[in-house]
Amino acid sequence: MAPATRGRYRPISDYGIIGDTHSTALIAPDGSVDWLCWPRHDSPALFLRILDDGRGGLCTVEGGAGQGEPRPAGRRYLPGTNILETHLAMAGGEATLTDFMPVNPPAPLSEEGPDGEGETRLIRLLRCVSGCVSGWFRVRPAFDYGRLQAGAAAHPDCVLFSAGGHRLRAAGSAPPELRGNEAWIPFSLRQGEEAFLVLTHGEQGREPPVHAEGVAHRLAQSRRYWEEWSARCGYRGPYREMVLRSALCLKLLCYAPSGAIIAAATTSLPEAVGGTRNFDYRLAWMRDASFSVGAFVNLGYLREAAEFMRFLREIGEGPGAELRLLYGIKDPPAPEETLDHLEGYRGSRPVRIGNAAKDQRQHDIYGEFLSSLHLYVDRVGRNLPHSVGRHLKSALRALAEQALARRHEPDHGIWEIRGAPQHYLHTKAMLWRALHSAARTAEIMGYHDLDIAGWDRAAGEIREEYHRRGWSIRRGAFAMAYGSDRLDAAVLRAVLYGAFEPGDPRIAATLEAVQRDLATGDLVRRYDADDGFPEKEGAFAVCSFWLVGCLALMGRTRPAKAMFERLLGRANDLGLYAEEFDLATGEFLGNFPQGFTQMAVINHALRLDGSIARFGLRD
Structure with missing residues (x-):
């Protein structure tokens, strides 16, 4: 890849x-809006x-004559919200840019x-905090992934x-000029003065x-919405700030009209820069969504x-329906398509929309969903919402x-992995989990x-099988x-x-x-297998x-705590x-935020706290 291509793109972080x-929208430290799909997560x-960088449109804050480009000077979320505050240094002074999408x-x-x-609004409120600042809000959309040339009136x-x-x-706060x-x-x-773009x-x-007045009202309403949502977070442990931020991020990945939960906000951010591991994650994966449900x-x-159960019901996955690997957030998922006119992040092509994995069979999703359903029912007991309870029994029977x-x-x-199907150990373990969770849920109800x-009998047979057939003598490991x-x-x-006992010597090995x-x-990679792609990927964050x-479940809480805190620092x-x-x-x-x-931040903060309470701090 040419250095010029690499230099035009910011780090994903x-x-x-x-x-x-x-x-959702992604905002760079200088206030540039570099990603926005409207009106839905999966819209163009x-x-x-x-x-x-060249064909992707513009929504920026520009300095006035002699002011130069605004320079990033720090940023934060307003506490307990998804309202982003970016500090900008300009030649004449400093300003704070507040970005939010109204929600009520x-x-x-x-x-x-x-x-x-x-x-379906994005509001940008710029406030001068010192000196004098001048410039422009500059806007040029690139409709339909840059495939349509926008006319402007x-x-x-x-x-x-x-x-x-x-x-x-x-x-905005001043009459606009049309330049081309x-x-x-x-x-x-x-x-103390303010300007805005809507x-x-x-x-x-x-x-x-x-x-x-409408900007101020919407900012206050949106702030109140997020603060009230955050106040309901039940975690009060030592990692509350990171746990709450992760929960707020997961809430952004929900699609409120249907109850769907997407895997990530973007498409085609590469798993290997310059390579072809570029996929669309703006879809509802059963696995990822179930894991989100558990975290919530x-x-x-x-x-x-x-709400996710409502999504499954309304999308046609009612009692007796077979679970699918992934879903569109409202409509059936579109076929995978490449956008050959786009350069891709730092030259990483192809850029894809849609995802061909929709046609794969991944049976672990039964364990993912039934485990999350069991967790939900265990928390709620028999006081289920009517819309959930009336379908639960028939759904349990069908899914088991x-x-x-x-x-x-x-x-x-x-x-x-895009190759021939295999008898994957993780899948068999999650099928055990599916039947175990279904049985425990039925008992509660x-x-x-x-x-x-x-x-329970079938679950025991599956467990015995993967314990026996999943062991590799040559590697001395499962x-x-x-x-x-x-x-x-x-x-x-x-x-x-729970598919293996943490104290099993073979698990230690x-x-x-x-x-x-x-x-x-x-940093932990997913596997050492050939997956059919020419380039190697990085370390999969959740594996770490x-x-x-x-480590925490094995009672090795001191190294687990140290590693967890180092990962939080990443x-x-x-x-x-x-x-x-x-x-x-x-x-x-890869795609961002993921x-x-x-979810792993949330669940492992809770798991670590529980293990420390049980074992204390020990090596």
């Missing part, structure tokens, strides 16, 4: 995220500089359905951009724009768990029967006419698949789900093998947290993580 539980992007609670709040209503109080069926209105196909909205501020998607230009339940956010039917089938495994004994000698960090996850052959310091969890300055780390540099790789990693 540079970004912060804002959103309204409908869509209209700002996408993170994937093509519905009145009244019903038993199910969205707990927040978005406006000037109105007295806004600029209306349009292309095909797409519309975007840019209005860009809107330039000026500001000239003394200390971007509204889908409007025709006839509606009155938002004025200063552990923190006391039971509504989010119930499906898990039983899959016990002897090979699949593609948790890592979606008093469903004694279900085949609880039969599920392996990736039956008959394989490859190592797989997913075995650690099976331990966390497997842990040593993973640390020796898959780990570089604290799984290692922390296993977050960016806002407490966010991508999917992977570069093994040599620690640089973020729900799987943020």
Whole structure:
């Protein structure tokens, strides 16, 4: 890759995220909006500089004549919110840029359905905090991933951009100027004065724009929404700040209208820079969403768990329906498609939308979902919302029967390896978990006419099988698949789900093998198998947290605590993580922010606290 191409792209860790539980935007430290899909998480992007610096549109803060470019001078989230505050140094003084997407609670709040209503707006409020600052808000959308050239029409109080069926209105605290196909909205501020930009998607230009009073009202309403949501977080341990930030991030990855939970906010950020491991994660993976449900339940956010069950019900996965690996957040997932006109992050091509993994079979998802369902029912007991309780019994029966039917089938495994199906050890362990969780849930609910004994018997048979057939004599460890000698960090996850006893000497041997052959310091790769891609990926962030969890369960709480805190130090300055780390540099790789990693922060803070309470601090 040419150095010029590399230099035009910011590190993935540079970004912060804002959103309204409908869509999200990524904001760079200098205030540039480099990623935004509207009106939904999976809609075509209209700002996408993170994937093509030249064709990706613009939404920036520009300095005035002689002012130079604004320089980043720090940033933070307003406490307990997803409202981002960026400090900018300019030639004449300093300013604070507040970015948010308005979200308001519905009145009244019903038993199910969205707990927040978005406006499909992005508001940028610039306040001069010292000296005098002047410049421009500059806007040029790149509709449909830059495939459509936007036309622009000037109105007295806004600029209306349009292309095909797409519309975007840019209005601000001063009349805009139209320069070619860009809107330039000026500001000239003394200390204490404010200017703003309001971007509204889908409007025709006839509606009155938002004025200063409306900006202040929306900021106050949105801040109150997030602060009240954060106040319900049940975790009060030593890692509360990072746990709450992870929970707030997971809330942003929800799609409130349907209850879906996406895996990450972006597509095609590379797992290996310059390579082809570039995939779309703006979809609802059953595994990732179930793990998010578990994290929400552990923190006391039971509504989010119930909302995901509503999503499954309304998308057609009612009682008796077969679980699928991934779903669109409202509609069936689109076929995988490459966007060949885009350069890709630092030249990493192809850029993909949609995901071909939708056609894979990954049977571990039964364990993921039924485990989270058991956790939810165990917390709520028989006081379930009516919408959940009326379907629970038939769903339990159907899902347990499906898990039983899959016990002897090979699949593609948790890592979606694009090759022939195998009998993956992690899958078999999660099928054990599926039947075990189904039986325990039925016991809690008093469903004694279900085949609880039969599920337990089959679970025991599956457990005996993977304990026997999953061991590799050559590696002296549990392996990736039956008959394989490859190592797989997913075995650690099976331990966390109770599929192995942490005190088993063979688990200790497997842990040593993973640390020796898959780990570089604290960073753990997923596996040492050939997965069909020419380039090697980085360390999968969540695997490192799984290692922390296993150490904690084994009573090795002192090294677990030290490692956990080092991993917390690898977050960016806002407490966010991508999917992977570069093994040599620690640089973020993959889609961002990654729900799987943020969930791991939550669950392992809780697991570590519990293990320290049980064992104390010991090596």
